[in-house]
Amino acid sequence: MNVSTALRILKEEGFKYTEKREDLVTLFAKEKRYLSARDVLIYMQKSYPGMSVDTIYRNLTLFKDLEILEETEWNGEKRYRLSCSTNHHHHHLICLQCGRTRQIESCPMEDIPVGDSEFKVTGHKFEVYGRCGECQAQ
Amino acid sequence: MNVSTALRILKEEGFKYTEKREDLVTLFAKEKRYLSARDVLIYMQKSYPGMSVDTIYRNLTLFKDLEILEETEWNGEKRYRLSCSTNHHHHHLICLQCGRTRQIESCPMEDIPVGDSEFKVTGHKFEVYGRCGECQAQ
DNA sequence: GCCATTTATAAGAATGATTACGATTTACAT
DNA sequence: ATGTAAATCGTAATCATTCTTATAAATGGC
Incomplete structure (x- = not known):
């Protein structure tokens, strides 16, 4: 984008x-x-x-x-x-201090069988939080 | 618990x-x-x-x-x-209407290499959202 | 059981993020 | 250029949450 x-x-x-x-x-x-x-x-x-x-x-x-x-x-x-320019679905590693991100290529939904006829899945969230190099240096 | x-x-x-x-x-x-x-x-x-x-x-x-x-x-x-009584780390499938959950046994952090010496990981969130059987029946 | 100390609670005000609203201005199709 | 729908302003309202201060209750030692 x-x-x-x-x-x-x-x-x-x-x-x-x-x-x-x-x-x-x-x-x-x-x-x-x-x-x-x-x-x-x-x-x-x-x-x-x-x-x-x-x-x-x-x-x-x-x-x-x-x-x-x-x-x-x-x-x-x-x-x-x-929005990231990459078209494929992905997730982020997020620095909670400055908001900078890094992409995580794989998505847990790809290989984890989740939900069934009973439970209708409509979305998911996978985010990894931490502190980036710049923020740690401070 | x-x-x-x-x-x-x-x-x-x-x-x-x-x-x-x-x-x-x-x-x-x-x-x-x-x-x-x-x-x-x-x-x-x-x-x-x-x-x-x-x-x-x-x-x-x-x-x-x-x-x-x-x-x-x-x-x-x-x-x-x-808190779930199971001691091992896990995630949830959550019905956004009533809040009922189902456990997801695996954790994406187990097999996805994420972060490095630069980015210090402090936490993560993996949740799958949807609608449970009871709520769909309404 | 009684008292002292410490923690918990009530009531309401304060805060901080977000949304709503009526009036005014602006973008843009004709 | 003009009309109309959309965008914006300024401010008030809302909603979840936290803070404050006075009072009440729980626990531990006597």
Whole structure:
């Protein structure tokens, strides 16, 4: 996923292009890590001093729904990162301090038989948490 | 985990026995599924009309710290269930409607090499979500 | 059993993240 | 250029959770 693809999806789905939306996607494209709504708000308000929290949350949710962003949650806050460009399903190793990630190629669902006719599986979550090199160095 | 073990741990760690705490553990022992703080509050207030939300949250957190309860989160609410009696590490298949679970015996961390000297792994989460038979029948 | 100490609880206020709302502005198709 | 639907602002509301302070209850030693 990159900025132009994201803006194309936005257009295709009938949503409007705004500079704020472009800046928001650009931020995620630059950072390539999980950011909280608060992180995004602070960053965006540098360029747009009066920007509403509502706009941040609305757009984060929109981008998640459009699968431009991936969502997770830790320490009581939702976090978002740009969807990975790799098309195949994968999981992440996540630094809980800075939000940087590394891909985990395999998925436990591939080889673990889970669920049956009784229990209808609709989703799963596999995340490995830790601390990245940079954060440990601090 | 069962009620008497839980109360023994409580005593051993120097915490006091109260009827509310016994009732709380008993609830989880009966239900054997994930309950939200709200679920617990509603149940407990039947027996103790003026019971404070703070007491619920304090005890849920205490029991989690004592590893009497396991914690997870979905739809913006923390959820708790009695720790499984099996001693070995495992994961769950979870019905997001009623909180009932089924154990998944294997753990993806066993066979997936993840992390390295750079990235220090501190934890992981593997949960499979879906809808149980009873909830589908509704 | 009685008292002292320590912990638990109640009641309500405070916090922090997120969502909702009415008014205004903007993007964009025609 | 104009009309319309969508986006945004500013602020209030909501929801889960935590904090605070005063009171009450549980435990251990006498």
